[in-house]
Amino acid sequence: MELRHLRYFVAVAEGLNFTRAAEKLFIAQPPLTRAIKQLEQEIGAELFIRKPRGLELTTGGVYFLEQARQILDKANAAVNDTRRIAENRKTVFAIGFVPSVFYGQLPLMVRRLRRNKNLEIILHEMKTQEQVDALKAGKIDIGFGRVRIEDPDVEQELLFDEPLIAAVPAGSPITRHPPSMTELSEWPMIAFPSSVGPNFTELTQGLFHRRGLRINVIQRVNDLQTALSLVASDMGFTLVPEQVKRLQREGVVYMSLEDDNINVPVIASRRQGENPNSVMRLANTILAELVENRLAGRYP
Template sequence: MELRHLKYFLAVAEELNFTKAAEKLFISQPPLSRQIIELENEIKAKLFIRNNKKVELTEAGKYFNQEVIALFKNLEQISLKTKKIADNVSGEFTIAYISSIYSSVISKLIQHLKEQFPYVNFKLFEISTTKQIDALEQGKIDLGIIRSPVKSPKIKSQLWFKDGFSVVYNKELIQINTEEEIPNLKDETFVFFNKDYAPHYHEVLLELCAYYGFKPKVVHESNNINSIVQLVKNGLGISIVPSNIAKNNRDLEIGFIELKKVQLFTDVSLITSKEDDSEITKSAVDFLLRFSEK
C-alpha cells in the first residue's frame, strides 16, 4: 500500500464520483478505478458500492475513510514538529499575545531570544485567547500568552502572574480620587470589551460593578484594550481594565484607581504544546517567568 492509494481513496470518498475524483487528481478515470481495486484487494475489503447511478461507501469504507483522514492529519503534525526541531537552528518562532498584557517585558523577550538564536526569525502577533488555543493545537504558533484557563489535552499552561483590575478615566472629565468613590460612577457611560469576543472577561467586569453597588451603562464596546483606553481618553466613557495596563501606561490625561477591596483576579498564563520540548520555547518561558509582571 502506498500513499497515492490513500490519496486516491480520499478523493473518491469525498466526491462519491469517480469522474469528478479523477478530474480533481488530474488523472483519467480508468487508472483511478484500478488503484482503488488494488487497494481493496490489498486490505481484502470492499470500500465502495458502485453501480451506474451512484457510488457509496460501505461500512468498512466509512471506517477506513475516518482512519485515513486521521492518519494524514497526524502526518501533517509530524511534519510540522520535524520542521520546528530543525528551526532550533534557523526558521521561525511565533509568539501570540492578547492586547491587555502587552508590555516592555515582551519586547525584552524578543531581544533576549534574538541574542540566543540569531538565525531564527521571531514574530509577534496580537491574537484573542480562543484563536491562540486553536492556533497552538494546529501548530501555527509556538508560544501563547492568554488570560483564560485552558482545557486542552494538547496544551501545557503555566501561570505567569495574577492580574487585578483598575478603573480608568479621563482626569479632566471625572473627579474621583479613591476607591471609596467608585459607587459614584453608577450614572457614567462605560466602555467594555465586547461580550461575544470575551464573554468571561465581560462577566467579571459586571461582577466588579455589582460589588460596588451598580450596573454599568455600557454604551461603547471594543475588542482591543488599547482602543478602550483611547476611547476613555477621548471622553467617551470610563472603563475597568486589568491593572497591568495601568502599570504600563504613562499618559498624564488618564487616571487609574486599583480595585483592591474586591478579591477578583485573572490568571495570565503562558501556553505551549505538550509535545514542544525545543530550546527556544524553554528559553522563552524561563525568561518570562523570571521577569514576570508580579
C-alpha cells in the same frame, strides 16, 4: 486518507454545497462527491446529511471539521516554517498573545530571545481560545492570555494575578479618589465584544454582576487603543490590567480600585506533555525570572 481529502471536506463543510465547493477547489463536482463518499467510507461514519436543498453536517461531521482544520493548519505551519528555516537557517519560535500582556514583561522576554541570532521570533496577536487552537495546530509554541480554557491537549500555567485598574477621563469627578466597583457601576462603561467561551469581557463584567451591580455599557470596541480613545473623549470608563498604565494617553487617568482583590490572571499556555526543546527551555528560564521579578515587586 490524504490531505486533499481533508481540504475537499473542509471546503464542502464550510459552504454546505458541492457545487460551490467544486468551484472553489477548481475541480468538477462528480470527483468531489466521490472523494467525500470515499472519505466517509474510510472513516466509517457519515459526515453530511444530504437534503434536497443542500447539506447539513452530522454530529460526527462537526467534530471532524474541527479536527481537519487543525490538521491542515498544522501541515501548513510545518511547510511554512520549514521553508523559512531553510531560507534563513534559523529556528522559528512563535508566540501568541493578547494585547494587554504586551505592556509588561513579554517585550522583555522577546528582546532577550532575539539576542540568539539563530532564532526567528514570530508574534501572533490572538485571543486565548485562538492560542489554544494554534498550539494544537502547531502554529505557535507558547501563548499568553487571560482566561482558563479546558483542553486535554494544552496545559496552562498561572504566572501571576494582575490587578485591574480603571481608565477614566482626565478631570472627571471619579478621579478624586480610588473608585469602588459600586461607584464605577454608576458611570457609562466602554467594554469589549463578547465571544463564545471564556473571555476578558466575561471576566470584567462578571466582577460587577457577582456584586449584584448593573452596568451601563455605552459602547463596545474591538481593541484597547480604541477603548482608551473613547475614554479620552469623556464617553466613559473602562477596566484594564495594571500593565496598561505604562501606555500613557493624553486625557486618560489610570486609577487603582478601592475594592481588594480585583484581579485578572496572566496565563501561559503550552502543548500538553511535549518535551521542551532548547528554545523552549530558554524561554521558560527567561519567563521564570521575569515572573519572579514581578512577584517580588521588581517591576517589570
